[in-house]
Amino acid sequence: MHIDWGALGEVFGVSLLATVVLVGLFTVGIVGGSTRRADGSVHTPARVGAYACYALCAGAVAFGIWLIAA
């Protein structure tokens, strides 16, 4: 009986890494996007950082769709 522990370990590692990185990125995006200065005006660097995070997440989703279709 052959059990492919290597593939299992790989699935575990990739899933864990992808989940933590994506959830982390997206949360940073959410927090950055809702950050305001003390006077209530938009905090531009935080907003730009948030969009960058969202863009990376969107890239990951596109990669996911490509994996499904391929």
Add this chain to the structure above:
Amino acid sequence: MEHITLLIGIVIVTALVFDFTNGFHDTANAMATTISTGALKPKVAVGMSAVLNLVGAFLSIEVAKTISSGIIDESAGVRPEVIFAGLVGAVIWNLLTWLAGLPSSSSHALMGGLIGATVASVGMGAVNGGVVVMKVLIPALTAPLVAGIAATLSTRLTYRVARNADEQQTFKGYRAGQITSAALVSLAHGTNDAQKTMGVITLALVTGGALAPGSDPPVWVIASAGIAIALGTYLGGWRIIRTMGKGITDIQPPQGFAAQTSAAATILASSHIGFSLSTTHVCSGAVMGAGLGRKGGVVRWSTAGRMVVGWGLTLPAAGLVAAGSALLAGQGDWGVATVAVLALVICLGIWARSRREPVDHTNVNDDSVFDEPSPGAALPEPEPAGVVTTAMRSVAPPPAGAAQSGEAETAATQEALAAVDGAPEQPPAAVRAAETGAETPQRAGSAPLLP
């Protein structure tokens, strides 16, 4: 030739019925947390999942070469009766677990059905035991762990990063994240699971001589498989959604997002790397993990335990039903007809039972059934206490929580005994509840104590 065509027709219809139950069994995987956190309205969520399942069915035309993933020796010649019996076993087990509100793997049900039917008609030799361990046991044990650990860690992370953020502000963000990851899960589900049905139908057509061996599934097969799974998804297995979204743990938006993302990542990683894990096990594990990750989050281990028991029973139970069907169907045309009629009667019976206590989009988020001990809300005793119903009862999520309902029953017994002593004109409420059928077989045995 005439009766072969009819048999193939029956196999195709049964395969589509299986596809349909597969769809509505697995709506919960993609949408349970999205619905329970209120990110999407129930009807909108199942509608979106249905459309994505349909799209997913058309996304990839890479046919599963072996419908049973190498567990049974298909080269020995799979007869249509065997496929039919396997499908019947899978459909009946799917419906029983749906009635019990249990998320269980449709792929395991299909594998179990095919194994049972093959063993009954060909013998043990045609089943590859090593592959069963590799493709069924190990994935079933590891899938919830992999997704659960990822979900726990990412839930902790997201709560930590967003600890100072305003809940109102972050809700929209988490909502978008949840919807996106749920969409990915739906799409992947449509691609993977609709293909299983396409594989089964194509195999049936090849055995019947309607298609050349090794050919791609015709467009009508792809379309009908996609439509069947989408219809099933849209009707929504609300019972399973309720168990998954409310029964395991109370899910908050950040947890829902972490759970769905971990599920999507695990499913895609596993199917891409080639160590396929069951979507149901992955999603259930992710929800449990998210429950553990939040401070103060409580996982209802009694519900989780029953789910795991259900996973263990899926393969043998579907296999037993399929084996019986295969023995009967092997008797000839009348056997096949009997199996078809019996299966239809059982399916209608299960559906009729579900109408007694309907769960739909209006009460899908009602979690009181998992918390409050109320003997009246317990599942009524099914009339035929056969092997399968007993097994199903033993794994059904406790409508009143296992420990609590146990206490409630003890209290009810004491009250009933007190009633015997006092001999009141009116039976107490607990006895009335017991009379409506909310009692266990053991309690039924103590019934003669009553005057």
